[in-house]
Amino acid sequence: MKEIDYLAPASLDEAYAALQNGKTSAFLAGGTDIIVQLREGRKQVDQLIDVKHIPELMRYGWTDGGGLAIGASVPFAEIYEDAEIARRLPCLIDCATLVGGIQIQSRACFGGNIGNSGPAADTVPALIALGATLTLGSREGTRELPLEAFFTGPGQNVLAPGELIVTVNVPPQPARSGAFFHRFIPRNEMDIAVVNVGARLELDAAGERIAGARVSVGAVAPTPLFVEEAGAALVGQAPGEEAFARAADAAAAAARPITDMRGSIAQRVHLTRVLTVRALRRALERAREA
Amino acid sequence: MPMRRSHVQTTLNGEEIDFLCEPRQSLLEVLRDELGLTGTKEGCNNGNCGACSVILNGRVTNACCVLGVEAEGASVVTIEGVAEGDRLHPLQQAFLEEAALQCGVCTPGFIVAAKALLDAEPNPDEGRVRHWLAGNLCRCTGYDKIVRAVLKASDAQEVTA
């Protein structure tokens, strides 16, 4: 690794000041992406800003309305060890327990997974399905935006210089709703998704029709996709295989994958369909239990 | 140009120490090259193999994905801190008895990772052990003997407890 400065601001204001010192920066959260990228020369910056001493980024809690605000740097292990999160937002556990192995989960976090902005990032389709937003902070103040509006390309996002992710906000979930995330990888653990899918289903009061749905697919385009057409295909329908197949067609139509060492275009389109149907089935089970 | 080195104070295997390092040095490099603790191994140097597993503030992590300067104010346990003096940890004893190593490069990482598991969950089943150790790679043993050793150590702990 080339020589680098290390800063560990103890507050957001200190972090914003560090971002104004004229040097190029990256943030250091769990380090599981950035340290490797810097060492391998895939990225170069003058300074690393360790964000793990900023209180707002290291805590999480339920909001009055029943949403969950997660500090950007809270390690995944802390999230999935929380029994109440597991009970109320099992879809978050689906993704948090899949990122790397235990050594990675001890340090890696949502802010890092999102900040790295990889097309296959595993927490993103889960969070988009849950309707998550980001709170971005800078010296000028904060702004909130839907997670799906954050990504602009592989490794690229709308973060302005001087800005960082403060919290990832999971809004209160609709009544009678359930969400599920999963991915396809060639082995059981520790690999990058060939395709990953998050889905949320919301039932009407009678439990007979779908009142709302969100589907997100990763690793099939330069950025994770929020497939609104898949949700639209489900609304008003009876929950079941026929409706799920139509949503899967919409997801497959939105996919623009490439062929690489992990999978071909044809396989990825096929997987998009299969994983979407299966995610919807599991989301339905969870909605019925809710 | 002179290297800029940072002064870091940390607790290493229960002892308060301080050291100098460059900000770009990983904790793995600091342990091995600055502090002479070569029990922690470098396999991949990119987070995939677990040979560099250490326990940082109570959680097992890969020292190759941590900067040395991040150890400031932290507590670090390495393989050198697992035995109590001359008395092997039940995991170390079980690895010997079950012949759970061949070349041995992965062994410190497996033992440190398994220790973190048994500290948190004294009685894991086989599935849990295999899942927990998914971030540790071994090119020699085929894993069965390692898993058996961890299960044996958890039984042994129960007897002594």
Ligand SMILES: Cc1cc2nc3c(=O)[nH]c(=O)nc-3n(C[C@H](O)[C@H](O)[C@H](O)COP(=O)(O)OP(=O)(O)OC[C@H]3O[C@@H](n4cnc5c(N)ncnc54)[C@H](O)[C@@H]3O)c2cc1C
């Ligand atoms: C062995 C291994 C296995 C992995 N397996 C998976 C996997 O299964 N699924 C998966 O999705 N990923 C996986 N990854 C990639 C990585 O672990 C995840 O992307 C992880 O969530 C990154 O989080 P981090 O805290 O380590 O990020 P860091 O490396 O600390 O940071 C990553 C990027 O995010 C930026 N960033 C960090 N915090 C902020 C913030 N608050 N605001 C703005 N930007 C920020 C940084 O500038 C940097 O560019 C794996 C990595 C390894 C080494």
Ligand code: FES
């Ligand atoms: S050397 Fe750190 S994980 Fe392989």
Ligand code: FES
């Ligand atoms: S004993 Fe050789 S790598 Fe595990």
